[in-house]
Amino acid sequence: MGHLITLATCSLNQWALDYQGNYERILASITISKERGATLRVGPELEIPGYGCLDHFLEGDTVLHSWEVLAKILTSDATMGIVCDIGMPVVHKNVIYNCRIIVHDCKILLIRPKMWLANDGNYRELRYFTPWAKHRQWEDHYLPRIIQAVNKQIKVPFGDAVISTMDTCIGVELCEELFTPASPHILMGLDGVEIFTNSSGSHHELRKLYTRVELIKEATLKLGGIYLYANQQGCDGDRLYYDGCAMIAVNGRVIAQGSQFSLTDVEVVTATVDIEDVRAHRAKSSRSMQAASSDRYYRVEVPFALTNGKFDEVREEDLVGLIGTKSMDVRYHAAEEEIALGPACWLWDYLRRSRTQGYFIPLSGGIDSCATAVIVYSMCRLVSEAALRGEQQVIVDARRMTGEPDSSSYVPSDPREFANRIFHTCYMGTENSSLETRRRAKQLSEAIGSYHVDLNMDSVVTAVRSLFGYVTGVRPQFRSHGGSNAENLALQNIQARLRMVLAYMFAQLLPWVRGKSGGLLVLGSANVDESLRGYLTKYDCSSADVNPIGGISKTDLKRFIAYAKDAFDLPILTSFLEAVPTAELEPITETYVQSDEADMGxxxxxxxxxxxxxxxxxxxxxxxxxxxxxxxGAFLSPVQIAEKVKLFFFEHARNRHKMTTLTPSYHAESYSPDDNRFDLRPFLYPSRFPWQFKKIDEVAAVLPDRSTVIAVDKTKTE
Structure with missing residues (x-):
């Protein structure tokens, strides 16, 4: 056995601007790391203020309070005997940087600013921070007086440098820097850095984890070394869910992995590794030649050894992380499981941190509201499982939202019972609704335990319709009754928008009806494909407080329902899978039944x-x-493809304005059209795209029709 080092990385459920809570979670993670014998602890990106502060990063208060929290950490003995990598914003020479503060024995060793910033998709880091452009250079940073008063330090190194201990060398990499082609770990590794820390604020997206894991493995496969990946976990105040999954990788193999979805606020992943195995892995001639000519990093020397030097003091459970043992298989969830877990954890964070008493959703009897309800039920399952494991924060939050006193012995052990306390569903039927959808909604509510209300809203719809007739002297009719397209659409929208009004009324008053205080959050249930196409009524029941499926495709929702049917023992879900998607906003006749896909084209x-x-x-x-x-082209002619393309872009463009009012939705899909954060595009378009569509038509007219050829060949074969 060579030189053993116990290392710790963590996932923390931080909350933007919750300095006290963030401080307590950071302190808890350091305490757990030290209890497990770790001598190096890594935390998530910007863990002190929370990653999701957004424009609050431009406020001086955010930087001030971050220094105050760091001072509080340094005042305690938490960092004695351990090197801690902690994240916060720092102003250096009047420029704001996203930084890591490397601390040991109550002293700051190095402030390392982020060099490559995430600035696409959900991320706007260049809006708040400036990248450190002086690679392999450092400067003196003069510390604020609040820190000087604590540890008597006046200045510390600031820049692209590394930490040299008595037995190894540590380099810092921040989130996006792992994803760039020329990642810093390459040059650091060639200059002798053996341990790399990566502090991330990486959000969950369906099927995304594989990319992250492969990059972490590749970082040390050719280079050799130990890679500690820390990540934010939970909803820190916005549409994103950070999915944790802290990892430790060595020489291209993952040897420790945390949970990807969890209700636990503090999760620490540790492993004991042998640093000599890194050196053996690097004993290659070509690597040595490149390393011998590499540029030098400034080393901040610290008189401290990460190795404990005593094999008998290593915890037995940490020995599973030793190199030389079989590397672990990385746990990947199927997309259906990710939908069951990610949005459910996001909903729990949103519910407990908004300090409301539960959720309300209008159940239509269709698959979208069904999927939303099942995700809430999945949340109730996770809460019950966590409570049975004795997780006190979950129990405390559950007692508060159910109205149980702190001294109560209530523990949410049964998901259906807990759902009945905090989840409220309602079927809002009209004369256009079918008995089948009403029945499915009721049976689903019974299966998951929600408090259910069943009503007819015809009198409300009739009142609005009559009011219009009284004011204008004409009464609009459905198309099936001889009305125009304008009348038909307006009558559908009346029903949809009144459901939103009723939803908010019931959400405010149902707790009062049940003898409780407080209110409920209204859930939306428009999927990402309907939003993309604009197949929803503006300010209808898709307008809500939050929407857990707003970033999930209809195809994935169907897979999720099929999965939940067996995984959650909900046989009623079969009837939802077999039902034809319909809005049920028009009268059913002998020759016409409204269908979503037919309406959308x-x-x-x-x-x-x-x-x-x-x-x-x-x-x-x-x-x-x-x-x-x-x-x-194998099954559609060029002209047919052209017509489909033109129809999509026409409908997408003319409905784009609806995205400006889209309910804040859980981000799960890379093609989300949410322009509030993710998809920044105009909302007023030349929706008939005359130049573009003309070119499409010209090309389609001269291209050969391969679909016809294939059909003829198939006929000959038969």
């Missing part, structure tokens, strides 16, 4: 394709057409 699967091409692959109308000629 395209399928949900097609919408997903359009969404990815438009956002992920950055295609305009013409580029989308040229790509689909190759993808769909």
């Amino acid at each position: 395209m399928t949900y699967d097609e919408l997903s394709v359009f969404g990815r091409l438009r956002k992920v692959e950055k295609c305009g109308p013409y580029s989308t057409f040229t790509k689909l000629i190759h993808e769909w």
Whole structure:
């Protein structure tokens, strides 16, 4: 056995601007790390103020309070005998940087600013911070008086440097820097850095974890070394859910992994490694030649050894992390499981931190509101499981929102019982509603335990319709009764918008009806494909407080429902999967039953394709057409593809204004059209795209129709 080091990385459920709570969670993680024998602890990005402060990072108060929290940490003995990597914003020479503060024995060793900033998708780091452009250079940073008073330090190194202990060398990498082509760990590793820390604020997105894991493994596979990945966990005040999954990797193998979705506020992952294995891995001629000619990093020397030097003091459970043992298989959740867990954890954070008494949702009997309700039920399952494990914060939060006193012995051990206390559902039927959807809504509520209300709102709809007739002298009719398209659409929208009004009334008063205080948060249930197409009424029941499925495709929601049917023992979900999606806003006749896909003029699967091409692959109308000629040309003619492309972009453009009022939604999909944070585009378009559509039509007219050829060949074969 060589030189053993016990290392700790963590996932913390930090909350933007919650300095006291963030301080307590940081302190708890350091305490746990030391109890496990760790001599190096790494925390998430910007863990002191919280990653999601957004424009609050531009306020002097945010920097001031971050220094106050750090001073409080340094005043305690928490950092004695351990090197801690802690994140906060720092103003250096009147410039704001996203920094890591490396601390040991109550002293600041180094302030390392972030060099490559995340500035696309959900991230706007360049709006608040400036990247450190002086690579492998450092300057003196004069500390604020609040820190000088604590540890008598006047100045510390600030810049791109590394930490040299008595037995190894530590380098810092921040989140986005791992994802860049020329990552800092490469040059640091060639200059002898053996341990890399990465502090992240990386959000959950369906099927994204694999990319993150592969980058972490690759970082040390060729280079050799130990990689400690820390991440934010939970909802810190916005649409994103940070999914934790702290990891430790050595020489290209993951040897320790934390949970990806958890209600635990503080999770520490530790492993004991042998630093000699890193040195053995690096004993290659080509690597040595590159290292011998590499540029030098400034080393901040600290008279402290990470190795404990005594094998018998290493905890037995940490020995599973020793190199030489079999590396662990990384746990990946299927997309269906991610939907069951991620939005559920996000909803729990939102519910407990908003200090409300529960959720309310209008159940339509369709698959979207069904999926939203099942996600809430999944949240209740997670809460019950955590409470049974004795997680006190979960129990305290559950007691508060259910109205139980602090001295109560109540523990939410049964998800259906807990759902009945905090989850409220309502079926809002009209004369256009079917008995089947009413029945499905009621049976679903019974299966998951929600407090359910069933009502008819025809009298309210009739009152509004009559009011219009009284004022104007004409009474609008549905198309099936001889009305125009304008009348037909207006009558559908009346029903949809009145449901939103009623939803908020019931959400405010149902706790009072049940003899409780407080109010409920209203949940939306518009999926990402409907938002992309604009197939929703502005300010209808898709307008809510939060929406857990607003970033999830219809296709993935169906897979989730199929998964939950067995995983949660909910056989009623079969009837939702078999039902034809319908808004039920028009009268049913012998020859007409309203269908979502028929109304939209395209399928949900097609919408997903359009969404990815438009956002992920950055295609305009013409580029989308040229790509689909190759993808769909085997079964659709060029003219048919052209018509579908033009229809999508026309509908997307003319409904784009609806995205400005989109309910804050859990971000789960890379083609989300939410322009409040993620998809920054105009909302007033030349929606008929005359130049682009003309070019599409010209090309479609001269391209060969491969679908016809294939159909003929198939006939000959048969």
